Amino acid sequence: MSDSTHRDTExxxxxxxxxxxxxxxxxxxxxxxxxxxxxxxDVRVTMTADAERFVGTPxxxxxxxxxxxxxxYAYPDSPIPHIFLADWADLVVVVPATGNVxxxxxxxxxxxxxxxxxxxxxxxxxxxxxxxVHMWRNPATQANVVTLRSRGIRFVMPQTGLLAxxxxxxxxxxxxxxxxxxxxxxxxxxxxxxxxxxLVVTAGPTHEAIDPVRYIANASTGKMGYAIARxxxxxxxxxxxxxxxxxxxxxxxxxxVPVVSAAQMRDATVAAFANADAAICAAAVADYTPASPADxxxxxxxxxxxxxxxxxxxxxxxxxxHTKGDRVVVGFAAETNDLLKNAHEKxxxxxxxxxxxxxxxRADSTFGADTSRIAFVWPDRxxxxxxxxxxxxxxxxxxxxxxxxxxxxx
Ligand code: CTP
Numbered sequence: 144m145s146d147s148t149h150r151d152t153e154x155x156x157x158x159x160x161x162x163x164x165x166x167x168x169x170x171x172x173x174x175x176x177x178x179x180x181x182x183x184x185d186v187r188v189t190m191t192a193d194a195e196r197f198v199g200t201p202x203x204x205x206x207x208x209x210x211x212x213x214x215x216y217a218y219p220d221s222p223i224p225h226i227f228l229a230d231w232a233d234l235v236v237v238v239p240a241t242g243n244v245x246x247x248x249x250x251x252x253x254x255x256x257x258x259x260x261x262x263x264x265x266x267x268x269x270x271x272x273x274x275x276v277h278m279w280r281n282p283a284t285q286a287n288v289v290t291l292r293s294r295g296i297r298f299v300m301p302q303t304g305l306l307a308x309x310x311x312x313x314x315x316x317x318x319x320x321x322x323x324x325x326x327x328x329x330x331x332x333x334x335x336x337x338x339x340x341x342l343v344v345t346a347g348p349t350h351e352a353i354d355p356v357r358y359i360a361n362a363s364t365g366k367m368g369y370a371i372a373r374x375x376x377x378x379x380x381x382x383x384x385x386x387x388x389x390x391x392x393x394x395x396x397x398x399x400v401p402v403v404s405a406a407q408m409r410d411a412t413v414a415a416f417a418n419a420d421a422a423i424c425a426a427a428v429a430d431y432t433p434a435s436p437a438d439x440x441x442x443x444x445x446x447x448x449x450x451x452x453x454x455x456x457x458x459x460x461x462x463x464x465h466t467k468g469d470r471v472v473v474g475f476a477a478e479t480n481d482l483l484k485n486a487h488e489k490x491x492x493x494x495x496x497x498x499x500x501x502x503x504x505r506a507d508s509t510f511g512a513d514t515s516r517i518a519f520v521w522p523d524r525x526x527x528x529x530x531x532x533x534x535x536x537x538x539x540x541x542x543x544x545x546x547x548x549x550x551x552x553x
Contacts, residue, residue: 165193178323276312338379347387365389368425
């Protein structure tokens with residue numbers, strides 16, 4: 144085979160736009176680029192003016208073989224560089240990502256070539272953040288991370304260590320090899336082992352009204368259920384997400400049914416399950432609701448607020464399990480003690496196929512965390528996983544559900 148014939152039949156190289164923003168870790172972006180190139184990627188670079196103060200464009204131009212896009216009005220390869228790069232890319236990797244670029248991405252601000260490219264991007268985006276520990280921990284940065292993750296932006300989280308400024312804490316850029324691996328994962332097409340599968344997922348807390356302005360709720364954020372819905376949809380499932388009140392964006396391609404109370408969640412979930420192959424009950428449904436919610440605001444001076452009569456809500460997981468036939472139903476057990484014992488009891492009591500048990504007394508597995516340490520509790524065995532980011536936990540749950548629905552005994 145001649146060289147040219149060989150080239151014609153080779154699959155196209157994955158195209159990665161490396162978006163480099165201004166932090167001391169810019170030099171590591173060069174290594175990320177080399178790692179991606181060694182894995183067969185074609186890499187183009189866009190940089191901010193601040194990034195160029197750390198490492199100049201000649202380094203990136205020489206190694207990438209392309210001009211660096213740093214000026215919306217002067218880019219040799221296109222008169223409209225941001226649209227050219229956004230349309231060209233299979234993946235955009237932001238490394239290092241400063242607090243400033245995270246804020247711009249969250250707000251949709253486009254005031255230079257790099258941020259305008261990010262706004263125009265319609266392929267997956269991976270962010271490797273790096274900054275001072277206090278900038279990382281700032282509630283504004285953390286809120287931006289939550290917003291971006293809820294929109295499907297992937298993160299390689301910063302590590303804890305000695306930072307360039309002398310502080311010790313979170314903020315160090317992740318290992319180059321971890322960033323390259325995450326980028327290659329993002330480029331890999333999702334396996335389609337849930338193609339055509341109809342799935343109901345419940346997520347978030349419920350709010351049980353006491354009066355028009357007061358309610359009983361819990362600490363669930365909905366992150367786990369949303370991550371499961373997003374992953375299942377990526378893998379081809381048709382997903383209905385019955386969601387209690389949360390502040391998360393709807394995952395792409397997922398049908399979200401917003402509900403408030405346990406009774407509404409029960410009705411919406413039972414209706415969706417009628418046409419489903421499987422249900423994953425990740426919601427933290429209130430077990431009790433006020434027996435007679437007031438239709439006007441209760442006043443402490445004239446109304447007795449010292450007692451509240453509660454009645455049990457319908458147990459959605461148990462109801463689905465009793466009507467499931469050969470369909471698959473998965474429940475969750477969030478426990479603070481006797482995790483596996485409680486999870487086993489719950490599996491038996493509810494009659495579901497699998498319980499995902501997590502110890503919410505651990506900081507790395509509690510409500511609102513971006514990681515979870517789960518155990519799968521089956522009738523005949525238990526599988527303990529390490530602490531993992533929620534998207535990997537969601538993938539592990541989808542693996543089990545896909546296998547169980549296919550009838551292969553997970
Ligand atoms: N669940 C449900 N409907 C309810 C209550 C819970 O579907 N009314 C589901 C949750 O979505 C989760 C599992 O049941 O999958 C949790 O089980 P549950 O026994 O309710 O847990 P806890 O509320 O923690 O109860 P307990 O106090 O008995 O531990």
